[in-house]
Amino acid sequence: MIPEVENIKGVNDLLMKDNIKKTLSEILEDLYSQVEPEIKNLKISIQDNKEKEHGDLATNIAMVLAKPLKKNPKEIAEEIKQNFVLDEKIIKIEVAGPGFLNFFLSKDSHGEILEQIQKENKDFGKSSSKQSKVLIEYVSSNPTGPLHVGHGRGAVFGSVLSSLLEEAGFEVDQEYYVNDFGRQMNILATSVWIRYCQLFSNEIKMMQQGYQGDYLLPVAKKLKDEKSDSLFKIEESLIQKLNSEDQDDEFTDQLVENLRVILKEEFQYIREFALSEILHLIKADLEQCGVHHNAWFSESSLYGNDGSTDNKVNGSIEELKSRGFIYEEGGAIWFKSSSLGDDKDRVLKRGNGEYTYFASDVAYHLDKYDRGYDRVINVWGSDHHGYLPRVRAAMDACDRDINKLEVIFIQFANLVKAGKKVSMSTRSGDFITLNELMNEVTTEAARFFYINRKADQHLEFDLDLAKEQSKDNPLYYIQYAHARICSVLRKAENEFEDFGSVELALLGSEKEIEILKLLRHYPQLIERSAKAGEPHLLCYFLRDLSGVFHSYYNSEKFLIEDKELMTSRLFLLKGVKQVIANGLRVLGIKAPEKM
RNA sequence: GCCCCGUUAGCUCAGUCGGAUAGAGCGCUGGAUUCCUAAUCCAGAGGCCAUAGGUUCAAAUCCUGUACGGGGCACCA
Incomplete structure (x- = not known):
């Protein structure tokens, strides 16, 4: 040893x-x-x-x-x-x-970091001080279909940021907010039902505003397996309707309403069935890229289950009202967000009696605050940035500390194949799903490439590079550094019985000091990435560390006559290996012993 | 029109609390292997940090304007 x-x-x-x-x-x-x-x-x-x-x-x-x-x-x-x-x-x-x-x-003061790494091992880089409680909400994609590659970026980002925060000493809850309330769920249920009817008759068309993707097909089949043809209660007039041109919002709402009348309580059944199936799909997608939420928060829970008005949404409107931020106009209930930095006032409850998505979100965020977190982090797509001022205004109005709310916006991701952008229309099911991406590249490559860019920067995900097995692929390069060290250490253990003692002052060459400085920097890097919400820094750090190692490897021999020098160098390699392994672990990526 | 993000080498991007001579990879040119993994390394060329001002002992970094690119501005979710 x-x-x-x-x-x-x-x-x-x-x-x-x-x-x-x-x-x-x-x-x-x-x-x-x-x-x-x-x-x-x-x-x-x-x-x-x-x-x-x-x-x-x-x-x-x-x-x-x-x-x-x-x-x-x-x-x-x-x-x-x-x-x-x-x-x-x-x-x-x-x-x-x-x-x-x-x-x-002094020279040996650089080497001291190796002793610390050895002592702390897997925990090197982990903060010893206990930080506060953090809630990070991410993905929260509408449960109406599978995730696409854009969601993947937010998902992996949230997942890596979570482990970074844990590493930095925070207690982290990872939450997915499920938008299982309102109109879109009805449209989903209707879409599933139409697909189901199509299994019995081929003259039925999907409604124009319905969800067009093929992913509803297996859902419909499963529904058929469970219910046989008992829900196939379509009327000729409905088939006619589905054939009509120019179906607008009103048309869709009426169609849903017709269906509710026809199916009665069965409609509710289909709704829940569809939701559960889609969530199943989403969870599988997340699982595939190593993303694990430990809490799933249902939007409809904010409205209570018994249909009474005593629920969290009404509670939050009441709170805003008591603080003088509510007024009525045109039959709608408005929040005076413009007085707290928003561009204009926002509707909470529409003239037709329905609540807006924003009303849910006010209640949801108040709920987050009331659960006692010290930091509330939201990871949102950059297309939602206009939404932040109103949420912030709502928290401000309710006298919550708006500094606790941090929103990180994730820019879009494009796939690049053979040097060309892969088109990514999200219209009518013609998008690239996360699942398709994950079938193309490994989980590890996907995680690394999603993170290997600042969040507010557009990402070009190069599929060919992610699959490549050479130094051009930074992940490969990093993993290879780890495997290479393992190989040297294995060889050393096999070939030598006796080792000299470790003499840190011997590790004084230019490259050695460069490596030691990088190792020393690692804990600060973790802390900073966690605080600033910038996991990409870890990728760059690991790339740099691996680069210096490969260079060192080519300039020195390790299995040499001088036992003391050999042992000291091997001790340095062990430190590098440990830090690469620790960093990759935070990214959710394996550090291979052999490649 | 208003708001958010971006603009750094031919390409893709880092750049910490403002700090000394601006950093990688790819690509290009030229080299290294009887030896621990060449799945790697070494050397060279390549910059008006979009632009104009301002703050400062010191600006790629902070502030203001301008140009270009992306996104957002619903009684949608």
Whole structure:
């Protein structure tokens, strides 16, 4: 076995920065507090340096102080430098450029991160501090059909952000809001019923505003299996109607109404049957790309089950009313959202007595708040951005903290095949489903490529690249790095009995330090991606880390005579392997031992 | 008309709290394998960070205008 290092000192990077900050503020206090009392409130920033000539860390403090002190920044930097006591970790300080203070760390202080990685193992990168409770709602696609590739992006995004948040110490609930209320459910039920009737007669047409996709066919067949022909109660007049041209909204509503009369309580049955079948479909689609919600929130539950007016939607309207944000006009109930930053006022209950989707959403969001989350995150398609001001206004009106509500907008995704965009009309069932995509590429590739782009950026999903098995495919490249390390470690275990001890100071080459710096950065990266809601950063990080590793691999030999050097290098490889594995795990992707 | 997002190398995109000389991959040119996975690596060329101002010791990054591209502006969901 490659030996483990004892006596872990566990100095992490944040501590190092904090220590420097503390020392700096003490020095400032001593030197300048008499001249300029406000310096106590100054924010001291410490940055990681890119250029190795600039050392490892730097602070801009002298330049920030230049103005209030009316003094040359380089002089200030020099004074601070004189008062900064060096130790075994910080071995040199330099004043450079316009007034930066550069800190140089000792060689073995870089290597210490490896001890921490070994100690924390799978938990390296995980925040030890307990953060608050978060609700993340995502996908929430209408339960009227299967998911398409656009939904896939939101789904994978939400899923990865959830694990990132968990990694960063948050307690996360992942919720799918099911729009199972209102008109569209009736249209779905009607569409399923028509498909069902088509199984008995081939002269029946689908209504124009019905759901046209083939996916309703198996639903209709299953309905036939259960109900035989007992629901086949079509009338000649209805067949005539379905043949007519120019079917508008009113036509559709009337048709639904006719059907309710014909089928009576059976209509309700078909509705629930269809909903449950479609949800089944959606869940299967999500499962296929590794997305797991732990809560499913039904819109109709907001309206209660007994048909009484004592429900959450009415409750929320009452709350708005009591706070003076409600008025009636033209027979409708309006929310005065324009007084709280929205473009115009919004209808909650229409003149015909039906509630709007927005009414549900007010109640739903109030419910989320009342469940006691500290952050409420919504992942929405970018086409919904105009919707945010009214939801925010509603929360504001009800005196909820609108800063708790975070909405992340996901831009559209296009599929690219052989260098050409694949057309993606969403009309009349002619769209590319998530299921079709998942049959083409692996779950892992889909997850990686969906995330490998900033959310507010349009995504071109290159199918050929996702399938390619070479370095051009970043996922392959990352997984290969992991497998390669495993291979070296296997070989080492097989060929050698005795290993020297790990000597961290031996890991001082340019490439080694570059790798160690990246490893040290990993926990901060996780924290930042989680806070900012930017999982794509993890993809880029893993690509970078793998790149430096491959380069290192080609420049050094590992199974060598010098046992101590060999063991130290293998120890470094173990660290890289662990971090790649941890990062991939957050993405929901396997780190293969062999490829 | 109003609102949101974007514009960085030929192409696809990163760029942290504003920080020092702007970063990858692809593509292009030229190299590396008797050796731990060449499924890889090394070197080179390639930039007015859309544009005009402003703030700052310091701007790709913050603010304002303009151009171009995408999206949104229902008593729909």
